[in-house]
Every structure is written in C-alpha cells, then in structure tokens.
Amino acid sequence: MIVAKRKPLNEIAEMLAPYKKVTVVGCRSCVAICLAGGEKEVKMLVSALKLKAKKEGRKQHVEGFVVERQCEKECVAEVQGKILDSDVTLSMACSLGAQTIGDMYPKHLTFPGLNTGIFGVPEEQGVWSEKCVGCGNCIIHTTGGICPIARCAKSMLNGPCGGSANRKCEVNLEVDCAWAAIYDRLKLQNRLDLMEQLTPAKDWSTSHAGGRRTYVREDAKLTPHQKKGKEAVQ
Amino acid sequence: MKAGSNLEKVFESGQFAVTAEIGPPQSANPGPLTHHAKMLKGYADAFNLTDNQTAVVRLSSIASAVIIMREGVEPVIQMTCRDRNRIALQSDLFGAAALGVKNVLCLTGDHHIFGNEKAAKGVFDLDSIVELQVFDALRTGGKQLGGELVKDPPKMYLGCAENPFATPYEWRATRLAKKAAAGADFCQTQAIFDMNMFEKWMDEVRSRGLDKKVHILAGVIPMKSAGAARYMKNKVPGMIVPNDIVDRMKNAKDAKEEGIKLCIEQIEVLKNMKGVHGVHIMAVAWEEMVPRIVKEAGLLPRPAIP
Numbered sequence: 001m002i003v004a005k006r007k008p009l010n011e012i013a014e015m016l017a018p019y020k021k022v023t024v025v026g027c028r029s030c031v032a033i034c035l036a037g038g039e040k041e042v043k044m045l046v047s048a049l050k051l052k053a054k055k056e057g058r059k060q061h062v063e064g065f066v067v068e069r070q071c072e073k074e075c076v077a078e079v080q081g082k083i084l085d086s087d088v089t090l091s092m093a094c095s096l097g098a099q100t101i102g103d104m105y106p107k108h109l110t111f112p113g114l115n116t117g118i119f120g121v122p123e124e125q126g127v128w129s130e131k132c133v134g135c136g137n138c139i140i141h142t143t144g145g146i147c148p149i150a151r152c153a154k155s156m157l158n159g160p161c162g163g164s165a166n167r168k169c170e171v172n173l174e175v176d177c178a179w180a181a182i183y184d185r186l187k188l189q190n191r192l193d194l195m196e197q198l199t200p201a202k203d204w205s206t207s208h209a210g211g212r213r214t215y216v217r218e219d220a221k222l223t224p225h226q227k228k229g230k231e232a233v234q
Numbered sequence: 235m236k237a238g239s240n241l242e243k244v245f246e247s248g249q250f251a252v253t254a255e256i257g258p259p260q261s262a263n264p265g266p267l268t269h270h271a272k273m274l275k276g277y278a279d280a281f282n283l284t285d286n287q288t289a290v291v292r293l294s295s296i297a298s299a300v301i302i303m304r305e306g307v308e309p310v311i312q313m314t315c316r317d318r319n320r321i322a323l324q325s326d327l328f329g330a331a332a333l334g335v336k337n338v339l340c341l342t343g344d345h346h347i348f349g350n351e352k353a354a355k356g357v358f359d360l361d362s363i364v365e366l367q368v369f370d371a372l373r374t375g376g377k378q379l380g381g382e383l384v385k386d387p388p389k390m391y392l393g394c395a396e397n398p399f400a401t402p403y404e405w406r407a408t409r410l411a412k413k414a415a416a417g418a419d420f421c422q423t424q425a426i427f428d429m430n431m432f433e434k435w436m437d438e439v440r441s442r443g444l445d446k447k448v449h450i451l452a453g454v455i456p457m458k459s460a461g462a463a464r465y466m467k468n469k470v471p472g473m474i475v476p477n478d479i480v481d482r483m484k485n486a487k488d489a490k491e492e493g494i495k496l497c498i499e500q501i502e503v504l505k506n507m508k509g510v511h512g513v514h515i516m517a518v519a520w521e522e523m524v525p526r527i528v529k530e531a532g533l534l535p536r537p538a539i540p
Binding site: 153157160163166171173180183196200201 | 347356362367395401402405
C-alpha cells in the first residue's frame, strides 16, 4: 500500500493560516490503514487546528470529512459541496488524492496534509518498510522475491556492494543489506547460481525516468456508446 | 595490449606492480596534485585519482589526472556510478581517453549519505559490474550501451575493486568472477589487515583461476595511530582490523613508525602470496610516506618501461 506521514502541525497551520474556511478531507484507503489520514486522524487534526487557531487569535472555521478513496473522482464528488464551500481544502490522503481534488476543481486551492512516502508493507504495529519503487519491470523472480531496486540504497543489480558489513547496509546499520537477504533466500531455494549471472544494464524507461506513465487497459475502457449511457444515468 | 598503459605493461611483463593513491583537493587549486605528483614520481607505476571519495566534493578525477600527467606521472582515474548515468559515464570515458588517460577504475561509489552533500540525488543508473561491461564493449567492439557504433572508441585498461571483508564473505570471490567476466583487467582490494581472511579469499580466487584472468593488487593502508586502527575497525563498513593489530598500534612507543613497519611487513607477505600481482598503497592524507614504504619494502626501482 501507499504509506504516508502527516506533516507537522505547525507546517500545516502555517499553510492554512491565511484562510478563513478550511475543509479537511481524509481517505479510508491506504492512509487510513497506515494511520495517517483516516477517520481518526482527520478528527484529531481538525481539533488541533481549531485549538491552534483559537490560541493564536485567528478566526478559522475547520471542518473534516472522509471519503472512501480520494484517488477516485466519484468518491471525491460526494463531498464536492464542502470542498467548494471552503477557501482551501487540506487533503489528508496521499498525493494521489490531493491531486485528484486539485484536478477536479482547478480554481480551488487544495493543499497536502500528508507527505507521501513509500510503497510499503506493515512489518509490525506502527512500522512500514519500502519494498517496491514501481520501476515498471519486475525482476524479483531472479532475486529470491526481494527487490534490490527498492531495498538496496544503490539499487545494485549484481550483488552487494563492498560496504555490506555483518549483513547490514552501509547507509543504515539498522537495515538489512538487501543483497545479503537475496543471497540467503537464493541459498535456501538452492538457486545460488543466479548470484553468478551477470545482470545487464537496466532499462529504466519503464520507470519514472521515462517520463510520466499512464497505464491503459483497452479492454476495460468504455466504448463511446457506453460512455454516453453512463452520462445519461448521472 | 588493451590500452598500452604503463600499468598494463608492468603487469604483462610479469613484474610485481605498485600503485598508490593521490586524493584530489577540496578546492580548485591544482597545487597539491602537482606537489604530490612531483614527490611520488618514480615510486609507483600508476596513481589512483579518487572520484569524490566518500562523496566529498573534490577536484574532478579526470582533471586531476591531466594535472599529474603534466608531471610525467601515470593516472588511474576512478569513475563512480553514484554521480553519473550511462550517458555521462560513456561521455567522460571518451573525454578521459581523448586527454590521454589509459586506466580507469570502475566503482559503484560510496553512498552520498557519507559525504558533504547529503541532500544529493544519487544516480546509480548502472552498478560497477555493468559499468565494466559497458566500457569493455566500447573498447572491444566499439559499441555504445544504446547500440550505436563508435568510430574511435576509447582504449582503456579496466580496473575494479573488491572487498574480501564484506558480507556475504562466501560470495566475494564470485563477485570478482563476475567482474572478470564483465571485462576487468585488474582488481584493487580493500585494505588488508586480516591476512588469514585475505588468504582464504585468495584460495578461492586461485581455485577459480581468477588470478589468471585479473591482476590482483592487494590494498594496504599505513596507519598513523591506534585511533586510526580503532576507527577503521569500528566505523568503516566492510573493513576488518584484528584486535592484535589494534593492540600493536596501541602499545607502540612510536605509533607512526609502527604503522609504517606494519605496512612494510604486510607488503612482504603479499609479495610472496601466489596470485597477488602487486600492491595498492592507500596512504590517505599521508602520501609523503609512500616513497619510504616502497623503498623499504624492496620495490625499487620501479620498472622503466618504454
């Protein structure tokens, strides 16, 4: 899932300070599960902002709402009235949610309440770790199911660098060396021959390096006729 | 001959090679480079110019190479993948070759978190093994990574680094095998303090026949103090300094003298180790000791090769 962290209260308050009417919109998807922008977090932030405004003698009306999936227009549309009725919307979703609101209402101000971080996996209560960077060409069948692009600080493709000590990463001694983990996994699977093979230069054009990506599923797209029908229903 | 560098000729002649390191300054002043080149000329067969080592911004390795070449000293440029994508790597190789550089050491590079520009965006488009592959394909087939043919490709003698003291230990000879397959002609090792562990690695290197494919330069560092020994033992990832060496430095009356003695003893052992074709002396910020070490280790005069 997408893991995000709430921005510090002071940073948010500063962003919102010039505005009288603020709508905070959370999301029940990834950011709710990673405890950054769900029901509870929206409620807490709204009361913190109110308190801060009062303390600082600012007149500010803050109201909070939560939608199912902020990255989908249909879900955002449910709170359209509340968004457009405010001076500014603070998105408590990942940047995808914030940009969906921004794209739907381009004249309206939408600010980010979260810092969107990683494609992560919950390791234990309150801990998420990055395991994918969305490079667009998965190779983990050759690396014991562990992604070296995301999990190695240098995205090494041909085994660990020379800084791996005690199977830890030189960049952060708390973190396991991705390639030591790959080595152990391949050994377990009796596939160490894969560690001998030369992996050629990676084609990064499928990643963000190739520019903004759009994925299209032709078979899932609506025909012009279906589109018309849908519009008629709405 | 692949590039016809002095270093290549020394290796090919079967003589025990000596290389050393010259760290470029953290400024635009060429003075320290000229000073070190003059001081070290004749004491090693080629000199490594580090490439923003530990990610600290320094005078560029290619520019440094040109500066020391003016003093009649042969450079080995280090080229990391940290700061250059495949476009810059190939372009810089063209440039270095055009300026007369004949040796390049291919490195992934220390992560920028260690340096003085911690907020940088690391490149890491390629890793050092792919870098070797790319440079080898350029010099042998005149073919760029993207497929384009190059009319006058750079002829370079290709080096790599390997660290027998990094984990997983049991895989470290395999890594050298990969580098040999990728095109490496020579290999500089991480500084050796644990001779037994190095012997173990060399055993595997020899049993795979890698010493016949790649000329191995064993890395040594002369230590100035017990503090330096402790620092390398505890703080430098992928370095192993046994306790007896730390103790020896600690108990020495004159630590600097002991550090030089120890380094010379290590070279004596390495000179007689099968498959080791030379030493690489990394006297970081202590370059002035290199002539003495080379002399007392019985490595003078350096072969005069036309």
